[in-house]
Amino acid sequence: MNAMRKISFFIVLIFLTVTCDNSKPATQIKNENDISVVSEEVSKKLKQSINEYQGMTENPRNIDENGEVNFVPSRDWCSGFYPGVLWYAWELFGDSIYLEQAHNHTIILEKEKINGKTHDMGFKMYCSYGNGYRLTNDSAYRAILIESAYTLTTRFNEKIGCLRSWDHNTDKWDFPVIIDNMMNLELLFWAFKETGDSLFYKISVSHADKTIENHFRADNSSFHVVDYDPETGRVVKKNTHQGYSDESAWARGQAWGLYGYTMMYRETKDEKYLNQALKINDFLFIDKNMPEDLVPYWDFDAPGIPDEPRDASAAAIIASALYELGNYVEPDKKEMFFENADNIVYSLASDTYFCSEAETHSFLLDHSTGSKPGNSEVDTPIIYADYYFIEALIRKIDIDH
Numbered sequence: 001m002n003a004m005r006k007i008s009f010f011i012v013l014i015f016l017t018v019t020c021d022n023s024k025p026a027t028q029i030k031n032e033n034d035i036s037v038v039s040e041e042v043s044k045k046l047k048q049s050i051n052e053y054q055g056m057t058e059n060p061r062n063i064d065e066n067g068e069v070n071f072v073p074s075r076d077w078c079s080g081f082y083p084g085v086l087w088y089a090w091e092l093f094g095d096s097i098y099l100e101q102a103h104n105h106t107i108i109l110e111k112e113k114i115n116g117k118t119h120d121m122g123f124k125m126y127c128s129y130g131n132g133y134r135l136t137n138d139s140a141y142r143a144i145l146i147e148s149a150y151t152l153t154t155r156f157n158e159k160i161g162c163l164r165s166w167d168h169n170t171d172k173w174d175f176p177v178i179i180d181n182m183m184n185l186e187l188l189f190w191a192f193k194e195t196g197d198s199l200f201y202k203i204s205v206s207h208a209d210k211t212i213e214n215h216f217r218a219d220n221s222s223f224h225v226v227d228y229d230p231e232t233g234r235v236v237k238k239n240t241h242q243g244y245s246d247e248s249a250w251a252r253g254q255a256w257g258l259y260g261y262t263m264m265y266r267e268t269k270d271e272k273y274l275n276q277a278l279k280i281n282d283f284l285f286i287d288k289n290m291p292e293d294l295v296p297y298w299d300f301d302a303p304g305i306p307d308e309p310r311d312a313s314a315a316a317i318i319a320s321a322l323y324e325l326g327n328y329v330e331p332d333k334k335e336m337f338f339e340n341a342d343n344i345v346y347s348l349a350s351d352t353y354f355c356s357e358a359e360t361h362s363f364l365l366d367h368s369t370g371s372k373p374g375n376s377e378v379d380t381p382i383i384y385a386d387y388y389f390i391e392a393l394i395r396k397i398d399i400d401h
Contacts, residue, residue: 182260
């Protein structure tokens with residue numbers, strides 16, 4: 001399987017590079033040499049990272065303003081993405097060096113299994129240990145994942161029906177729930193299937209239902225944060241903390257919603273979740289004008305477009321979600337979803353967004369934006385963009401073969 005995936009991966013990347021629409025200057029391939037090196041650069045970049053991070057007890061998150069790699073401890077919400085990248089690399093290339101280093105960078109996170117002070121258990125533990133268990137069936141990984149899932153359930157409030165997101169900024173929110181939290185429900189569904197404990201299922205469904213009820217506007221865009229009164233369950237206010245304004249459509253938030261409700265349909269087969277994913281898709285590709293290369297600006301309503309930063313991470317998340325969502329629609333609509341996903345990946349694989357071998361850092365994608373209002377991680381490589389980019393490629397390979 002690994003050998004076949006490795007061959008398929010090279011074919012797909014070469015195909016992506018060749019078939020980029022040369023009428024679009026932002027994604028134009030300059031010459032034949034660009035075509036021949038893209039697939040090799042992925043492997044070289046990842047092996048470069050292994051050499052750079054050998055023996056590290058923290059994992060990479062981004063490139064800072066000085067061009068240096070910023071490493072973060074296990075408690076950081078981004079700590080699980082680099083191990084996930086390595087697990088995906090082992091799945092794609094079959095090289096044992098990825099297996100060894102994926103394990104080494106995964107076990108850094110073990111203590112997080114009892115960290116009940118964060119909602120990001122899925123991002124941290126499922127992207128790392130979850131992929132590790134899926135590929136190795138290591139019973140130690142399984143035990144850590146189950147404990148992590150139970151820890152996450154401690155953040156559930158029965159009155160509200162949601163998992164609490166942040167514990168910080170208590171002067172601004174009493175019980176904040178962010179759209180990102182949809183992504184952490186996948187860990188709970190995995191734990192439900194592994195243990196049979198219905199607690200995991202009930203919490204996931206309750207959280208997803210409340211998010212549909214309170215996070216989405218009439219145009220199917222979403223707020224970033226909904227604050228609740230923990231005593232009454234009443235909605236107090238709605239904000240878009242990392243977006244341009246409370247009423248704007250923060251790009252990565254829309255991506256989290258699309259991915260999250262696609263996953264919800266996979267796990268429950270409840271049509272309301274499929275319908276929600278389709279509504280978000282319509283907002284992105286019909287109601288909102290995506291940029292020509294389908295890599296969104298950091299906020300769809302940012303005032304300085306087209307001179308605003310892009311968010312390659314949002315594009316990668318959307319592409320990965322579309323490759324799955326396309327499998328759940330009628331056959332006559334399937335190709336539309338796959339085509340949009342392909343076109344996003346074509347752009348991300350181009351020299352506009354893909355970091356070349358000549359760049360000194362080992363990230364794959366450039367031009368992601370973490371929080372422009374906070375002037376944090378603006379227009380820079382961020383590790384979760386790489387994670388969802390590789391996941392999107394794996395999903396494309398599975399569709400094409």
